[in-house]
């Protein structure tokens with residue numbers, strides 16, 4: 001099956017999810033060649049659900065003994081690099097070039113990598129090894145608005161702007177990169193219930209309102225728990241400030257830099273970062289349609305999402 005794409009002329013249904021031909025080749029290469037190690041951390045997200053933030057937080061947490069996260073460290077790598085440069089995507093970076101396999105020995109330990117593919121499409125070694133998988137889920141209303149803004153920015157001019165009504169219809173039918181979104185979130189949700197030591201399921205909204213607890217949970221899950229002393233000294237707060245939306249957005253590398261993701265401008269990765277921005281775009285009938293779809297799809301799963 002083939003559908004009109006958001007950013008490219010077409011999206012194709014591959015292994016049960018939608019993606020572009022170039023991505024299909026890279027995903028197959030990842031599935032064939034990536035050998036996860038027990039100490040690896042795989043960050044999994046659907047686009048625009050908080051990937052950049054999760055990358056920054058995870059990098060800061062696991063490397064905090066190597067790179068101090070205290071505000072007097074003006075040389076922390078996150079101050080001069082976009083998080084996507086520090087935590088590469090499997091399918092967009094490491095395995096993007098199907099003719100050349102990456103030299104993973106160049107990745108610092110523990111190896112941090114990211115992916116947008118659904119759980120079922122992860123390379124099998126991520127499941128057979130003891131590597132950890134962290135998923136971040138964002139409410140589908142704000143995720144839609146974020147995707148629509150972003151893809152309209154990076155869409156080739158020749159395709160013209162994508163009207164919100166058209167994008168919304170595709171979204172509600174599940175047609176977005178790596179979607180349907182409900183299948184994506186449910187795949188990781190179910191795994192997190194079955195194997196909680198293997199898959200951690202975080203929510204963007206929880207991270208925004210109770211970041212401290214979520215960061216403690218993330219540190220513990222990754223095997224880098226915060227000591228009492230670190231907590232007392234404010235290390236969690238330091239990480240939260242270092243990776244905060246405002247701090248990251250204002251960095252020179254993110255204001256002026258390019259190419260952290262496939263040739264786009266880094267500034268486009270930082271827009272508003274609010275819970276409930278969808279209310280500025282949704283009509284009552286859009287709200288009703290997406291609410292109904294989500295209710296039906298998540299029914300019985302135990303997964304509850306907060307949209308405002």
Ligand code: A3P
Pocket residue numbers: 045046047048049050051052053142145146147149243244245246248269270271272273274277
């Ligand atoms: P908005 O478009 O709603 O502002 P991704 O990183 O998966 O591409 O997701 C992008 C979304 O996360 C954007 O949402 C962006 O503004 C927000 N974001 C980027 N950096 C963030 C940070 N440090 N903290 C919270 N949200 C962030």
